Amino acid sequence: MVSNDEKKAKDALKKAAKFGEDIDLDDYNEGSRELSVTGSFEELSDDIKETMMDAGIVPTEKGKAGNFLLMDNTVVHSATIGSGVELMPLSQALKVHDWLKDYMWKAVMPDTDKYTAETYLQNADGYFIRALPGAKVKLPVQTCLLLKNRNSKQYVHNVLIAEEGSDFEVVTGCATSKGVEKGLHLGISEFFLKKNSKLSFTMIHNWSEFIGVRPRSAIVMDEGATFINNYIALKPVKTIQTYPTAFMNGKNGVCRFNSIAVAHPGSMMDLGSRAVLNAPGCRAELISRTITTGGTVIARGQLIGNSPGIKAHLECKGLILSDKGVQIAIPELEARVPDVEMTHEAAVGKIAQDQVEYLMSRGLSEEEAVGMIVRGFLDVGIRGIPDHLKAEIDKALQETDVRGS
Amino acid sequence: MLEIENLTVEVGGKDILHDLSLTVMTGYTTVLFGPNGSGKSTLLMTIMGFSGYNVKSGRILLNGEDITHMPVNERAKRGIGMMMQRPPNLMGVKLKDLVRVTGRGDIDPAVLAEELDMTAFLDRDVNIGFSGGEIKRSEILQLEAQNPCLLLLDEPESGVDLVTIEKLGAKVHDLLQGTSHCAGWRQKSGKAALIITHTGQILDYVEADRGYVMCNGTVACSGNPRELLAEIRKMGYNECIRCKINRSNIKENF
Numbered sequence: 001m002v003s004n005d006e007k008k009a010k011d012a013l014k015k016a017a018k019f020g021e022d023i024d025l026d027d028y029n030e031g032s033r034e035l036s037v038t039g040s041f042e043e044l045s046d047d048i049k050e051t052m053m054d055a056g057i058v059p060t061e062k063g064k065a066g067n068f069l070l071m072d073n074t075v076v077h078s079a080t081i082g083s084g085v086e087l088m089p090l091s092q093a094l095k096v097h098d099w100l101k102d103y104m105w106k107a108v109m110p111d112t113d114k115y116t117a118e119t120y121l122q123n124a125d126g127y128f129i130r131a132l133p134g135a136k137v138k139l140p141v142q143t144c145l146l147l148k149n150r151n152s153k154q155y156v157h158n159v160l161i162a163e164e165g166s167d168f169e170v171v172t173g174c175a176t177s178k179g180v181e182k183g184l185h186l187g188i189s190e191f192f193l194k195k196n197s198k199l200s201f202t203m204i205h206n207w208s209e210f211i212g213v214r215p216r217s218a219i220v221m222d223e224g225a226t227f228i229n230n231y232i233a234l235k236p237v238k239t240i241q242t243y244p245t246a247f248m249n250g251k252n253g254v255c256r257f258n259s260i261a262v263a264h265p266g267s268m269m270d271l272g273s274r275a276v277l278n279a280p281g282c283r284a285e286l287i288s289r290t291i292t293t294g295g296t297v298i299a300r301g302q303l304i305g306n307s308p309g310i311k312a313h314l315e316c317k318g319l320i321l322s323d324k325g326v327q328i329a330i331p332e333l334e335a336r337v338p339d340v341e342m343t344h345e346a347a348v349g350k351i352a353q354d355q356v357e358y359l360m361s362r363g364l365s366e367e368e369a370v371g372m373i374v375r376g377f378l379d380v381g382i383r384g385i386p387d388h389l390k391a392e393i394d395k396a397l398q399e400t401d402v403r404g405s
Numbered sequence: 406m407l408e409i410e411n412l413t414v415e416v417g418g419k420d421i422l423h424d425l426s427l428t429v430m431t432g433y434t435t436v437l438f439g440p441n442g443s444g445k446s447t448l449l450m451t452i453m454g455f456s457g458y459n460v461k462s463g464r465i466l467l468n469g470e471d472i473t474h475m476p477v478n479e480r481a482k483r484g485i486g487m488m489m490q491r492p493p494n495l496m497g498v499k500l501k502d503l504v505r506v507t508g509r510g511d512i513d514p515a516v517l518a519e520e521l522d523m524t525a526f527l528d529r530d531v532n533i534g535f536s537g538g539e540i541k542r543s544e545i546l547q548l549e550a551q552n553p554c555l556l557l558l559d560e561p562e563s564g565v566d567l568v569t570i571e572k573l574g575a576k577v578h579d580l581l582q583g584t585s586h587c588a589g590w591r592q593k594s595g596k597a598a599l600i601i602t603h604t605g606q607i608l609d610y611v612e613a614d615r616g617y618v619m620c621n622g623t624v625a626c627s628g629n630p631r632e633l634l635a636e637i638r639k640m641g642y643n644e645c646i647r648c649k650i651n652r653s654n655i656k657e658n659f
Contacts, residue, residue, distance in 0.1 A: 355494075358492055361453050369478075376495060
């Protein structure tokens with residue numbers, strides 16, 4: 001029997017996404033589902049470990065609540081290490097938890113566009129992470145999605161559930177193996193945050209200039225839930241389009257999206273975040289800091305206020321460091337009731353000369369001064385990042401080439 | 406150390422300094438008096454080399470070298486350091502990091518900050534939400550890390566409370582008298598300062614050797630700074646302008 005979802009997905013196979021250039025899915029080969037698995041992160045080759053580390057994933061079990069690695073379309077490793085949290089491949093979780101099917105494709109619709117449709121029809125695997133009721137998981141769960149072979153198409157379907165009163169943290173690193181000259185990543189992530197739960201989710205993108213990326217994420221939040229999303233994309237990518245949306249359905253929910261991105265020459269980045277505030281007392285803050293050194297970056301943000309007594313702020317700030325770069329900031333506020341407080345702030349432009357010269361008057365070269373200002377500018381976008389990632393990100397920021405082309 | 410020769414400077418299409426000449430000798434502290442809008446800050450900004458301050462004619466010499474058109478950081482390397490009146494906000498740049506890079510690794514920001522009661526500010530973004538007095542302390546902290554040979558101070562006492570001014574005055578004194586080698590390429594131990602002051606309060610803390618009075622974008626008068634200050638207090642700046650006009654009339658009549 002063909003389910004309703006399946007029918008919808010089939011009908012949507014040619015449906016172009018609302019944003020982002022259209023990618024021909026037939027241009028790529030199916031990513032392998034039969035790569036060899038590994039017993040632990042430590043056993044991986046040095047090359048792979050290095051690639052993972054560049055995406056913020058530490059190849060060790062020490063200090064982690066769980067480790068997960070998807071290469072192309074094969075779950076190469078999955079292990080729950082700490083307590084209070086479950087981590088396993090989604091395919092396995094569906095066998096273990098009968099109820100899980102009720103969550104599948106409930107936050108992201110299969111017929112959203114051709115990418116969700118294809119991922120649905122491919123019955124994609126991915127990670128399933130669940131924080132148990134009341135569990136305060138101190139250590140982070142880390143997951144890595146890696147494109148291993150040239151010209152591969154990777155489908156991912158992740159489901160994250162924060163049970164009532166739980167508190168946990170996930171770091172996801174997305175990366176491309178060295179030398180992979182073409183690839184496509186389609187990633188569905190569905191988040192369910194129950195009453196008074198908290199999830200801090202950090203995603204670090206470290207693709208390459210040849211990779212197309214189309215993540216589709218949605219977060220469904222109950223009363224008193226807190227969702228903190230940090231998104232970091234400092235390395236080149238060919239094209240990425242993403243617009244994660246938080247549906248704040250319970251009262252007094254809190255969500256924060258912090259994004260920092262650098263559009264290198266040849267990169268096309270269409271990045272957004274959206275909060276739909278459906279209940280009284282909800283608060284949302286969407287902050288993005290983007291830079292172009294020659295590529296194009298579109299910073300979208302949307303706040304939708306559907307309930308009285310909500311408060312939300314949206315900020316898109318962009319720096320243009322190259323004559324060839326393009327910055328587009330599109331903040332949107334939509335209020336459907338009178339008693340809301342929603343604000344936005346958008347600014348794009350070059351670095352202020354007086355700031356550069358102020359630092360130069362302290363003896364810094366122009367390049368050092370620009371670097372310091374740019375890093376500071378980005379740093380504001382990730383003030384809420386977990387401490388254990390701070391050093392890594394600072395290092396990545398130091399290494400980020402901010403010279404305009 | 407510093408010689409300004411017949412400097413004419415234009416800002417935003419308007420001449421602000423006219424044919425201005427003055428000298429700051431090594432080891433000397435020189436004070437600039439003058440009414441609001443007389444061009445004192447413009448002079449300091451021009452010496453530091455900030456853009457927007459266009460030298461139309463004249464020269465600036467530092468230890469004999471023509472620095473008139475040199476980039477800001479090259480001037481800093483040669484030993485010029487400035488305390489700005491209204492430095493820009495640096496969002497995301499922590500004061501600690503700025504002090505560290507300014508000191509080129511030779512200093513400990515925590516130690517310097519403690520002496521200036523600035524410890525709590527080290528992790529804050531530079532100048533953001535700082536009060537007038539906090540900006541001064543932050544500037545002095547940076548200058549201590551930089552350790553310049555020629556200090557350009559733009560109204561170090563403005564917006565500062567009485568307790569802080571004592572501390573700041575002592576720091577400026579240390580910066581001028583300190584034994585450590587300054588940041589200038591030539592590393593001469595002799596230092597000099599050019600200080601803008603409205604109230605003259607800073608004279609209680611640093612031994613000033615020479616004073617200039619600026620009016621309408623040029624030097625109206627020079628002399629002993631304490632005597633000048635006393636005159637200005639008594640007669641106001643209008644007298645300086647009148648005096649200058651009288652003198653030039655006398656010159657012309659000869």
